[in-house]
Amino acid sequence: MLDQKTIEVIKSTVPVLQEHGEKITTHFYQTMFTNHPELLNIFNHANQKKGRQQAALANAVYAAALHIDQLETILPVVQQIAHKHRSLGVKAEHYPIVGEHLLQAMKDVLQEAATEEIIQAWADAYGVIADIFISVEADMYEQAEAQQGGWPDFKSFVIDRKVKESEVIASFYLKPADGKVLPPFLAGQYISVKLEIPGEQYTHIRQYSLSDAPGQDYYRISVKREDQQEPAGKVSTYLHQHLNEGDRLLVSAPAGEFILSKSARPLVLISGGVGLTPLVSMLKTAVREQKGRDVTFIHAAIDSKHHALRAEVDQLAAGHEHVRAFYCYERPAAEDQQYDKSGYLDEEWLQTIIGNKDADYYFCGPVGFMKAVDQIMTNWGIAEEQKHYEFFGPAMKL
Structure with missing residues (x-):
């Protein structure tokens, strides 16, 4: 002391x-x-x-x-x-x-x-x-x-499936190379992926949220290709362009404190871009384990071509009366018909959707998006204990 x-x-x-x-x-x-x-x-x-x-x-x-x-x-x-x-x-x-x-x-x-x-x-x-x-x-x-099937550091996994989810996002279904059982994880957690990229002097490690429900025989990550920014995302680009089914990755055990908690309040999930990955896992978990809980899923994307995992969310909303899904497209294409708002999320639109503000709010996405959502929550007088969010990368102030 x-x-x-x-x-x-x-x-x-x-x-x-x-x-x-x-x-x-x-x-x-x-x-x-x-x-x-x-x-x-x-x-x-x-x-x-x-x-x-x-x-x-x-x-x-x-x-x-x-x-x-x-x-x-x-x-x-x-x-x-x-x-x-x-x-x-x-x-x-x-x-x-x-x-x-x-x-x-x-x-x-x-x-x-x-x-x-x-x-x-x-x-x-x-x-x-x-x-x-x-x-x-x-x-x-x-x-x-x-834990059963656990390991302390990094373990070899095989890419069992690689699925294109949008213009910029691909899902990787990962299974242990040794065939052992997978440890469980909590909806919202992430894993680290460790890569040695040819031509790079140092190892690269990145965290990716697990984008499917727990209890599968695989871990799924849905990765956005970050090649249109400066500096470009070396790991995401390498995953998209060079790794395919049958290839191996070094993976950490699941980690993270941004997890879905049990609550009697309605659940509101608000995501922007690839920030939907942990929230899709939460949505699936809430439907399966918190039966009867009202869930509102709100996602913002550029347009339908940049909207990943929509079919999975739509299926859950169609099959469960307590689940509603809404989509905001920043720049909808001419052929885009099935969305609820164009432009950006705003306070007025969110109020018409959410109605009952006494809810638990989980949000994730680009920093600017999260600042905007947090400001709306503040304007509404939402208590801090009702707000849950996560940054992709080092924690920052909203």
């Missing part, structure tokens, strides 16, 4: 971290990867280039400083990050490396403001926080391995 003096020193750095946090974390990653390039086999290079990883770490450091006297308040964030770490293969031996370079980055960026007292206080605080992460993640590794 930290003494009161250390806590006071850490709290005194909150304003500085608010102002210089991203500069510190940017410098941290640069120096750490220079000194330990092997860690590039774990970290997402695209998120580094976009600055998302730096921003996420800056937010985490700021939150730790702000709540250093009540670390239990950040345990939900610890759990979320620990799930990600376990799925990536982060181990206890990585934490001293991170701590050393984070403290050095504070010294380099803050210079004379980083007094010996401040650096020592942060060294003590980092030790406590690192121990929490190491302990939580050790339990997660143990649980992943101990």
Whole structure:
């Protein structure tokens, strides 16, 4: 535990971290990867280039400083990050490396403001926080391995089927190469896929939501080909263009805290683009396990050619009176007839669909989309405990 003096020193750095946090974390990653390039086999290079990883770490450091006297308040964030770490293969031996370079980055960026007292206080605080992460993640590794058919790190899977779902999304049905039973997962969770791409110096790992219901003899991921952006998605493009049925992938055990919970309230699932993948899993699970629960599924896509998994959702809506599905097409093509709104989701339209606001809301999609949905929820006065969302990539602020 930290003494009161250390806590006071850490709290005194909150304003500085608010102002210089991203500069510190940017410098941290640069120096750490220079000194330990092997860690590039774990970290997402695209998120580094976009600055998302730096921003996420800056937010985490700021939150730790702000709540250093009540670390239990950040345990939900610890759990979320620990799930990600376990799925990536982060181990206890990585934490001293991170701590050393984070403290050095504070010294380099803050210079004379980083007094010996401040650096020592942060060294003590980092030790406590690192121990929490190491302990939580050790339990997660143990649980992943101990479950029936489980494994701790990565395991070889075979692509049993590859199905084109839209112009940019393909589904991969994955089965264990050793033929063993698959561990269960919770609707909304993800797996990590580990690839060694020819011509690439480092291994690439990406997380993809499981897009089908639990209880199958396969894991299904539905991957958007991210080749029309900068930087282009190397893993998604490689999966689409070079991997086919019969090929193998290294896969982590399922992870993640964005999961469907049981509730008496109606369920509202709102997705944009490929963000529908965890929500389709939730929809199927709710229909099967939460019989009679009212479910409203709302999806936003560019047009019908970019709308994946629609047939599966339509079938559920047609076969269950408690399930309704609505679609918003940003730029519907001339031949598109079966959609409910053109343009963007807006507050007025969502109000006409949802009606009863006393519901549990799950939403996922591009950052801008999620910010817009969250703002609508705020305008409606929806309580925070009714809102559930997940970012594809490092956690950010809405």
